[in-house]
Amino acid sequence: MAKHTITMTINGESVSAEVDSRLLLVHFIRENLDLTGTHIGCDTSNCGACTILLDGKSIKSCTYLAVRADGAAITTIEGLAAEGTNHPLQQAFHDQHGLHCGFCTPGMILRSVDLLKNNPNPTEEEIRWGISGNLCRCTGYNNIVKSVQQAAKEMQNQSESV
Amino acid sequence: MFKCKTSAEVGGMGHSVKRKEDARFLHGKGNYVDDVKLPGQLTMVMVRSPYAYAKIKSINKEKALAIPGVLAVITGEDLAQYNLHWMPTLLSDTQMVLPTDTVMHQSQEVCAVIATDRYIAVDGAEAVEVDYEPMQAIVDPFKALDSDAPLLRPDKEGQEDNQIYHWERGDRAKTDEVIANADVVVKERIYLPRIHVASIETCGCVASYDKDTQKLLVYLTTQAPHAIRTVVALVAGHVGLSEEKIRIISPDIGGGFGGKVPVYPAYVVAIAATFLIGKPVKWIEDRSENLVNGFARDYHMDCELAATKEGKIQAFKVSTLADHGYTDSSANPSKYPTGMFSICTGSYDYEHAFAELDAVYTNKAPGGVAYRCSFRVTEAVHAIERMVDKLAAKIEKDPALLRLENFIKKEQFPYDSPLGWSYDSGDYEATLKKAMDMIGYDNYKQEQAEKRAQGKLMGIGICTFTEVVGAGPSKDFDILGIAMFDSAEIRVHPTGKALARFGTKSQGQGHETTYAQILAEELGIPYTDIEIDEGDTDTAPYGLGTYASRSTPTAGAAAAIAARKLKDKGKKIAAYLLEVSEEDIEWEVGKYFVKGAPEKSKTIQDVAFAAYTNIPPGMEPGFEATHYYDPPNLTFPNGAYICVVEVEQETGAIDVKRFVAIDDCGNIINPMIVEGQVHGGLTQGIAPAMYEGIEYDDEGNVLNGTLMDYLVPTAVESPHWETGHTITPSPHHPLGAKGVAESPTVGAPPAIANAIIDALAPLGIKHLDIPITPAKVWEAIQAHK
Amino acid sequence: MIPANFNYHKASSVSEAIALSQELGEEAKYMSGGHSLLPMMKLRFATPEHIIDISKIDGLSYIKEEGDMLKIGALTTQTEMEHNALLKEKYPILGDAIWLTADPSVRNVGTIGGNIAHGDAANDQPALMLAMRATVVAEGADGTKSIPIDDFFHGFYMTALEPSDVLVEIQIPKAKKGSGGAYHKVERKVGDYATAGVAVYVELDVDGVCQEIGIGLTNVSAVPMRLERGEALLRGQKITDELISEVGQVASEDCEPESDLRGSEAYKRSIVNTITKRMLNKALERARQ
Ligand SMILES: Cc1cc2nc3c(=O)[nH]c(=O)nc-3n(C[C@H](O)[C@H](O)[C@H](O)COP(=O)(O)OP(=O)(O)OC[C@H]3O[C@@H](n4cnc5c(N)ncnc54)[C@H](O)[C@@H]3O)c2cc1C
Ligand code: FES
């Protein structure tokens, strides 16, 4: 089967690789690049555990061919904030107890990055609908909503002070 | 209310300190099983049966083995050579690891393909040719008992029909008599459907056998690593895998909820594969494999509740048919095949009860896991709480009032229940009243009357449950003979920092924080200075693991008592350092001081340092302690939940307007974590109440084996939960704590069901089984037109 | 879950896509968002030998009014439609549907062209297109063709597109004064495919008489369905509550749902009745604004 050479930026670093046509982006990220913060929770594009940012937009990397990411800029949870620091969403999930087992957390956070980009000041309902493609079995969502609210505030403060 | 004894920096009990484990998860550095990558690792994929019941005529491996990268196809015949094709279940039944001739449920493992990578393994599994001869499956558990039903387990000696066992508790004759003579009797058949824990991480393992050292290392999604080690040794000891050579590591777990207690056949196949091939073998379940294998609930309960015409409850009787699939692999303590189902008499004071249960085989997946509940408590609570509401409806009494009049009173604890439990403590009346105040019960009652007058459907549902958790006293509770104690081992280092290890295993509950807080409370060492370690059988002390809300009741208690042992030793050291006698030393969080001269003191850190550098003559050096805690009794968390719903008559659409949960789980270690656990459990309560249920067709095919059709609630379906607490400490637990994580899963479904059925009451609808979907409501409304 | 092997090809232009498709033959499939196709390939319900990626073709992602048409490029994602100011202002029916389609991450990738070309009555866009009387513009080996939406859906996953046809644009008659549309679907939970959905698009003249009406139904028939009898009842009429009730009834009679996990046939018919009435009212309200 045909191999393809692809080049993309992952968390700010350029990577090139030879991949099969059918290699899924999630496996490329996890197994070829060893970035295991992106998880797999289903086979049917329903859970969102595999969510990453592709050119700034949240996508389900289990439903995307690696070869199609050629030329793209990808952010995974490992690259959301500089080593040793927290993105406001990471900080908020910690402060508001927005995670239990942590399995859905990377996907939730990356989805929320995109949500807040399009809607910097969402209502509770908009947050709930905005993360509806990401399942969490542990938290009951109350504290995830609070986390996104805290981050929204914090990010608005930051952008106002710039 | 609980008063904190420690400062926020020390972070003992009662402080909502932030979780210590968060950082790695927030940065994508968690280490879940699928993240493990060992050199030379191979991948295993299972070939699974498309049929619910079939003879296997042949398995042809050739096409699969012809694919470059496919290294082996392992069948039941292959395992039979080592006598590894069957394994015992936790309840002394037997389960196939891989079949040699018959498959007993859809998606049962048929054979395993081992390949160099995931993609090739999947191709290999597609290429294996299996010739089946399908047979008529038994899907309906009631038909399993028909005299002409085919015998599903002829392999079991003495098994003449499809009944697995009969169980009963209580006085049948007396209960029947009271029911026969009662003013009022309400009856219902209540079904709690098959559901799945559906943790977002599925199950999996990486098994690695080293032929030189003869050691087996298994990374495993397990809630009970030590028990698994013992099971593996029991199953595979005869091929040379003895217990000291086995190391189980339970790394970060992406949610367990009981689904990661059993030993799944693929684990054993992966172990066999690495043993045969000598290379690490990884197996990760996909979502459909996950949903179609294993289950919880599946109880059909015929209930009768008797009362006086004023509403004084007199007797409760429940006869249950339990569908266990083709083998009884329930994860229950040995002496309790039906778990704690006999808690079904509930929070009410009456004398007579009788519960019986028949378990049967069908052509469905085995499982019977304790899904976020302490072994069948969910079923029990649903039965009594639905029946109490039915009684209230029948005698036209406010269900809150009916409960208040029947509650076990605060002064009656410890209370001996009619089916043999000794409830430790509670204040049911205060808890329900708090919930009623918080939600504004009387206002809703009034609003409901107004809405009903306008023909609108609004319902208020209550559930006042009593749980039983923390198994357990070892005289009664064991799993495969191993007593259900749990353990803690504390090492305080010379600099006063500590490492503590436990026999339990967190799957998101936050043990790294709460255990550290328990130790901080007892020793005064800041929780941030205490590392918690669990899940590695080579380093952690033996324990039975984390499920059934048992970690705080057992391992938490072990931590407190081990810390107290250290404190006693520390007292001797402090006396020596301060040059006074031991009787003159007093303790206040974090330091020892001389009675009457508080300026003369030594901190716990000073004492720890001295334990390694300047010990009293004759004393054993070091500052370490271990405790194996065998609880004297179980604990009985309880709560009052109230739910308000509106139902649209035209479409059956259900709108959950409010949900208030008041929990009494005794003393609270970390309120933030407890609240988070309650939120999560509530969403896992609305799930079976309104959305989830594994559906079978007549051939035994699962109709909704993906997350597309198995409807795990999103943030939109999940209401904004409102929570609160009452605190009645457990009198026998060293910390007065009870365990909480499961109460909401137990308490929410009946509260929601009661609310919806209350909404539909004006139409003459008296009962609906969960999940209560809009479609089901609509059908019921049509049927009552 | 992993797709069977196939060969991936990237097309940089429509003509290259067509040429590739002709060269590779019937076993080749176009992929735009891939959010209908790839899930089917992962479950091995679809096993194409070749995938021709058309998502990188420039110039097929736009939303504009031109002449008397609203034109939407086939590669426009559902998210782009969700946030588009023109659609928000003048075509809220599209927003109704997109808000209820899948989830935001899927919508970031899924395209309107793919949603329609998939030929699945469970998708939400087809009913809208029926209601709005869209025209599908495709380019193929023999040039450009315009296919009225009523001629487009042929069967389960079958459309008027030839294997090498690329759907390039959707054309919808421009919103006139006095027009309004609305869409709703009942779903078991957010992100689910419809139990039943109804799209209504209505044009009223100054006297409030219905000049044009379109009603499309989601997931209650094998092929996306137009409610012709209902439309005929309303066209040329002043729409009254009685008429609306009658059309709801007609909708419940004419739809062809099957009993399945989403509910019984009778339940679905009843739902169609209810939503048809509600969407008629909502569309009328919008038309009158
Ligand atoms: C979890 C999930 C939930 C979903 N829920 C919904 C929902 O509720 N409602 C809904 O409407 N949709 C839903 N979808 C489908 C989603 O909207 C799809 O993205 C959309 O239907 C297809 O768009 P696509 O661009 O991804 O198409 P693709 O998957 O790329 O293609 C679909 C089909 O159309 C063909 N095709 C695509 N583009 C063209 C073109 N330009 N010319 C010719 N042929 C073409 C392909 O060959 C293929 O056969 C869901 C998807 C997922 C994964
Ligand atoms: S793994 Fe579930 S959506 Fe990607």
Ligand code: FES
């Ligand atoms: S924290 Fe466990 S799935 Fe969300």
